Amino acid sequence: MSTFVLVHGAWRGQWCWSRVASALRVLGHEVYSPSLTGLADRSHLASPEVDLETHILDIVNLVKWEDLSDVVLCGHSYAGFVITGVADRIPERLNTLVYLDAFVPEHGMSMLDATSPVRRAAHLSRVDHERGGWMVKPPAVQARTHDPDYHRRVMSLSTPHPLRCIEQKLSLSGEIDGRIRRVFVEATEFASSPFRTLASELRQQDDWQVHAVASDHDVMLDEPDELVRILLAAANVR
Template identity: 40%
Template sequence: MATYVLVPGMCHGGWSFDPVTERLRAQGHRVIPVTLSGVAERSHLLTGGVNLDTHIRDVTALLEAEGVEDAVLVGHSYGGMVITGAAGRAPGRAGALVYLDAVVPSDGDSCWSLVRDEERRWYADVDETGYAVRTLPFFDPRATPHPIASVLQPLRLTGDLSHVRRRDYVYAARWDGESPSTVFHDRLRPDPAWTVHSLAGGHNLMRDTPDELVRILLDAA
């Protein structure tokens, strides 16, 4: 049986993966959904000091505490930043990476640098605290503001990712309008080091296409 560690996108908690978590657990797999510091039910931890490094530590500390080895790290949207950093810092504990309509960073990239001006305008509209990105109207009602420092901080990879045996990119083909993930899909599709998929759902693939997504996750393991 495989171990899956599920990292959500901005403003959301581990509950955003519920349809996938239920299906994977029903097949006997170990599934650990993560809620990052300062977000959702952990919003009480939100301070100006919560950044990308904090979120990477959230995941690496969990891997260590749970004794996880050869995990499939799954990152949705902003979560692609986190799983990349965690894989670099915990090489014995991450065996595969799956990016769900996510950003795919290299060393020195930030989420801010990888997205379009449209997303940057959203990030810059911080809430009254001055250090959190507001939720959007169509988000899950459980969503909360997200630490802006985490999208501004560049990723510093502390090791290469040569130990990762498999990398998958899952592209959401039914965005309402132009998808900011197209640039990653088009760049990775011809790369033999990647397995690229396209699903007929919106950005929240866990909700829109859970059965198809679970099949991809099972194959990635």
């Protein structure tokens, strides 16, 4: 059986993986889907010091202390930065990286660097200056027509994200180990997606496998069954 570590994006938490994690566990796989420091059930740990490196260490230490190996590491959106940092720190523990509608960053890049000027300004406009100016409030979520509870559920569980996490530049020691397989999942119904060009470019590269899912950005909530299929394929599970 395979080992999966699922890393949520900005403003989310372990709750967003519940259906995907349950489906994988029913099939006998080992699944970890922790909330990152300062978010969701760990929101009480939020502070001005929480940054991208904190989140990378959240996952590095989980893998080390649970003594995991041959891991399929999946990161959603912002967590593309997190899983890239993890792959730089502990490549020997990883089998596959799955970028779930996520950033694929380079050394010296922050999430604010990687996004468009319009989206960057939108993120910064939601900085909560009334509470010290070190947290970014969640953006509004447009409801999916097939799930009338989507907006209520996501907005009620989403929490502010530490600003330093999206400001801090990623530090890498070199290229990601070429023995780690890399997969990109594009959410094709994400109307304002910043990943269209990236997905198209990766399709031209032999060392990437790219999947398209008819989903909004939160693929794990919109199309959990299809995501499970992709994760199993990434782990070479038939």
